[in-house]
Amino acid sequence: MLITSVFLFGVFTVSTTFTHSPMQMAVLCLLTGIGLGAAMPNTTTLLSEYAPQRKRSLMITIMFTGFNLGSALIGFAAGWLIPLHGWRSVLIFGGVLFSHGYGVMTLALWVTYFMGLLVIYLLTG
Helix, strand or coil, X not given: CHHHHHXXXXXXXXXXXXXXXXXXHHHHHXXXXXXXXXXXXXXXXXXXXXXXXXHHHXXXXXXXXXXXXXXXXXXXXXXXXXXXXXXXXXXHHHHHHHHCCHHHHHHHHHHHHHHHHHHHXXXXX
16 A cells, blocks of 8 residues: 555656646646555554564654655755756656655565565564
């Protein structure tokens, strides 16, 4: 579910660049928000399940701090991209980064790795 929601978030973000009316943009922004909204609780749940009890709250705090830091960093990227390529470039940059690049690949590897660890723990524990 997490990988799917991040992928959809990226796809809908890129799709927003091809809109021709405010209504199309509003619908795609809504779908982008649904993808992002599905990712946050899934991430929190996965982190809560895999984090050690004594470090769980610290790790969740760091995760949400990273989310906010990423939101702030896109402002710097936008300040660089918009004068050079226009506002659509920011959506393409963010969407491609998450749907086809860093986001989905990292999540797929991370979730697969920790699922393997969980299976080993359950079988030996």
